[in-house]
Amino acid sequence: MPTEAAELVFDEATKVYPGRDGAAVDHLSLTVPSGEICVLVGPSGGGKTTALKLVNRLIPLTSGYIRIDGTQIGDYDVTELRRSIGYVIQQVGLFPHMTVEANIGTVPRLLGWERSRIRERVGELLELVGLDPEQDRRRFPAELSGGQRQRVGLARALAANPALMLMDEPFGAIDPIVRARLQDEFLRLQGELRKTVVFVTHDVDEAIKLGDRIAILREGGRLAQYDTPQRILEHPVDEFVADFVGRDRALKALALRTLGELELVPAGRDGGDGLPRLGADANLRDALALLIAERRDALLVVGADGSPVGVARRRDLIG
Ligand SMILES: Nc1ncnc2c1ncn2[C@@H]1O[C@H](COP(=O)(O)OP(=O)(O)OP(=O)(O)O)[C@@H](O)[C@H]1O
Ligand SMILES: [Mg+2]
DSSP: OOSSOOOEEEEEEEEOOTTOSSOSEEEEEEEEOTTOEEEEEOSTTSSHHHHHHHHTTSSOOSEEEEEETTEEGGGSOHHHHHHTEEEEBTTBOOOTTSOHHHHHTHHHHHTTOOHHHHHHHHHHHHHHTTSOTTTGGGOOGGGSOHHHHHHHHHHHHHTTOOSEEEEESTTTTSOHHHHHHHHHHHHHHHHHHOOEEEEEOSOHHHHHHHOSEEEEEEGGGEEEEEEOHHHHHHOOSSHHHHHHHOTTHHHHHHTTSBGGGSOOBOOTTTTTTTSOEEETTSBHHHHHHHHHHTTOSEEEEEOTTSOEEEEEEHHHHHO
């Protein structure tokens, strides 16, 4: 198995559960480039969890292929395959009778790491996911909040530095504030670690925030669209996708662009005096909200030092 972030390819991957009508995953083809986050979304029963379990061979393919760095998953030793894939399962799935340290150390222990190395790695990972390396390692899952448990689940999946991460609704049952913080921390971590990640969620906003690309599955595990968040919001391929991303998709798309990306009008001789001001890193949705709130048609875009960069008109934002 590769030890660096790997490319993951689904090639006509199909799963039909015995004794059930229709496929759970139907001729799924998509490539997750190495180091990217692919978010899988779709209706309940759409085959998201099945797609993840096909990758680590918890479920056998009915037909088609899945390749990791060009090698079919069936050609890897199954134990080695699973150990080099970090898996965060739906509902966290920590071992309740084991401490946080023992939970995180599961795969390293199976790999035969020395105790001192495991202890050190657990400290490093707790630090990484924002828990206390001294105090929290001795706790049991029941002594943690939902958000803390999710962090331990993430640390456990990262423990042996996997080539690939499969994350099944990892921030599922968490209040919106903690969830937003976990998302931010996950993105910061990903900036450092650059793993190849397949991330399942029900939440379209989470998909837009986290995904380099989003794969939308429809009923029966058929791929509806696989594209960047921007492309999905601006060019949904059909009604199903448009409905799925929501009526406010135009606003969501605005939130993905910044004022700095616009062609601005020069500020003119008065330097844009009297116009509302926003930084070049502000997004177009916030810019539009400001114009509406202030009942204005234009705003002055300023650089980090407050100096004028140019003027953005309302029609430039929504054009
Ligand atoms: N072990 C199994 N045996 C038979 N059918 C199964 C099995 N696991 C899942 N299914 C069926 O396959 C389909 C896809 O299920 P899956 O769990 O992959 O969906 P999901 O997209 O993860 O749903 P959710 O969003 O609710 O987690 C469903 O119709 C489900 O009932
Ligand atoms: Mg599922």
